[in-house]
Amino acid sequence: MVITSLADGVISGVESAASGLSSALFDRPLRLGVTGLARSGKTVFITSLVANLMDRGRMLQLNAAREGRIEAAFLQPQPDDTVPRFDYENHLAALTGPSPHWPDSTRAVSELRLSLKVRPAGLLAGLQGPRTLHLDIVDYPGEWLLDLALLDKTYAEWSADVLARIASRPQAARFLAEQSKVVPAGTHDEPQAQALAAAFTDYLASARAAGFYDCTPGRFLLPGDLEGSPVLTFAPLPQDGSAPRGSLWREMDRRYEAYKSKVVKPFFRDHFARIDRQVVLVDALSAIHSGPQAVEDLRHAMTDILSAFKPGRNHFLTRLLGGKRVEKILFAATKADHLHHAQHPQMTAVIEALTREAQDRARFAGAETAALALASLRTTTEEMRSHNGTELPCVRGTLLETGKQAAFYPGALPEDPAQLLTPARQGAERWLEGDYQAMAFAPAPLTLKHGSGPPHIRLDRAADFLIGDAL
Ligand SMILES: Nc1nc2c(ncn2[C@@H]2O[C@H](COP(=O)(O)OP(=O)(O)OP(=O)(O)O)[C@@H](O)[C@H]2O)c(=O)[nH]1
Ligand SMILES: [Mg+2]
Numbered sequence: 001m002v003i004t005s006l007a008d009g010v011i012s013g014v015e016s017a018a019s020g021l022s023s024a025l026f027d028r029p030l031r032l033g034v035t036g037l038a039r040s041g042k043t044v045f046i047t048s049l050v051a052n053l054m055d056r057g058r059m060l061q062l063n064a065a066r067e068g069r070i071e072a073a074f075l076q077p078q079p080d081d082t083v084p085r086f087d088y089e090n091h092l093a094a095l096t097g098p099s100p101h102w103p104d105s106t107r108a109v110s111e112l113r114l115s116l117k118v119r120p121a122g123l124l125a126g127l128q129g130p131r132t133l134h135l136d137i138v139d140y141p142g143e144w145l146l147d148l149a150l151l152d153k154t155y156a157e158w159s160a161d162v163l164a165r166i167a168s169r170p171q172a173a174r175f176l177a178e179q180s181k182v183v184p185a186g187t188h189d190e191p192q193a194q195a196l197a198a199a200f201t202d203y204l205a206s207a208r209a210a211g212f213y214d215c216t217p218g219r220f221l222l223p224g225d226l227e228g229s230p231v232l233t234f235a236p237l238p239q240d241g242s243a244p245r246g247s248l249w250r251e252m253d254r255r256y257e258a259y260k261s262k263v264v265k266p267f268f269r270d271h272f273a274r275i276d277r278q279v280v281l282v283d284a285l286s287a288i289h290s291g292p293q294a295v296e297d298l299r300h301a302m303t304d305i306l307s308a309f310k311p312g313r314n315h316f317l318t319r320l321l322g323g324k325r326v327e328k329i330l331f332a333a334t335k336a337d338h339l340h341h342a343q344h345p346q347m348t349a350v351i352e353a354l355t356r357e358a359q360d361r362a363r364f365a366g367a368e369t370a371a372l373a374l375a376s377l378r379t380t381t382e383e384m385r386s387h388n389g390t391e392l393p394c395v396r397g398t399l400l401e402t403g404k405q406a407a408f409y410p411g412a413l414p415e416d417p418a419q420l421l422t423p424a425r426q427g428a429e430r431w432l433e434g435d436y437q438a439m440a441f442a443p444a445p446l447t448l449k450h451g452s453g454p455p456h457i458r459l460d461r462a463a464d465f466l467i468g469d470a471l
Contacts, residue, residue: 078113084108400440
């Protein structure tokens, strides 16, 4: 229990005190954060996890499920009245309906409470009745964690940093041209501020599309209901310490500070600081398919995202969290159904290597970490095909683009992930060995057996690592 967190967030402090008490005496809530960069598979993961916890026929690697100790699982109203509810029913209907399709992109925090009624294991089994574990699952964009770095920077420092980094990027040309026309010390003019912010936002969007990960402030790309508000209407300007009151520079400085205090801090206080268990989803295969530059960018992004889990580096977070720590962090490579299972160990090795620096840090901070390759929703079957006399391990599924069935050999991942990460670090333009085929499968029409959730790969292992000890 953490009293010190009261310093920066009365609400989270009080709730963690209450949850400490209730975990001993009553039903206890456990908060599971699900994050990852855009399109990494958060929505599908949560939907399938919840469906498979409600119907546990495919959850044999989750001990409590295998032992038959989970008596019931049901959705309940979530504890936070101001956070949108995770749209479980619609996402599940999209995935498992008569014409299955992937759910829409979600661009904000959402939450769902799943309550599990569980009989205790071992010696206590005969003595105690069932307990209820409230699992509060929180879906939030990994991009928002990148904003943590802004808290340590003034507007002048941030501007200098960004302007230096983007100077040579073609995506920034238009913004830089607009920006060079304004006089930072001149009088603030709102249409001009808006034009600059819009040009900067356009730059961020095209930089992200080009594979750059350092596209902060994160909320510029995922504005939600803040769209058009002053906290999102600023852009980096060259240092002008002498800029007078009422100048463009001063106003941008003020908005940057407002973004930190009104957007970044509340996210960390209201969501991040309360997380007990965390899963970080990574679409490593897409990055590998895109080439070495994308892999290197992903490695940087993971390191930055996960630096949030080593709070000692940031004063605000240290103060906010007090002694509280995320207890477990799972790094999961998603969409493993794109590979034959013979290649899953290599995929796990890649995700371990990609997150090694970050994992070491989190371990240092006292969290238990693990890595695995999973598919939240399995869309393929496996088959061997002979090609020029060799047997190739393939996967077969319905292609998203054409709706046709096809068998795919995506390419062999190396035994040693360094064969991918080293050329990526060295700035190679493309892979020397082998080529990796990009592919996208549509969800397959399902007829679910009574008592079984949607088909997956290792979702039960992921659940056992994340919540097994609390069941
Ligand atoms: N084959 C396969 N594809 C998957 C799986 N999970 C996700 N995908 C693909 O990845 C896409 C993104 O998945 P989402 O769950 O929407 O990802 P997200 O992280 O919630 O994305 P945003 O909300 O846009 O940030 C889906 O539309 C699918 O194409 C999976 O288990 N297997
Ligand atoms: Mg989503």
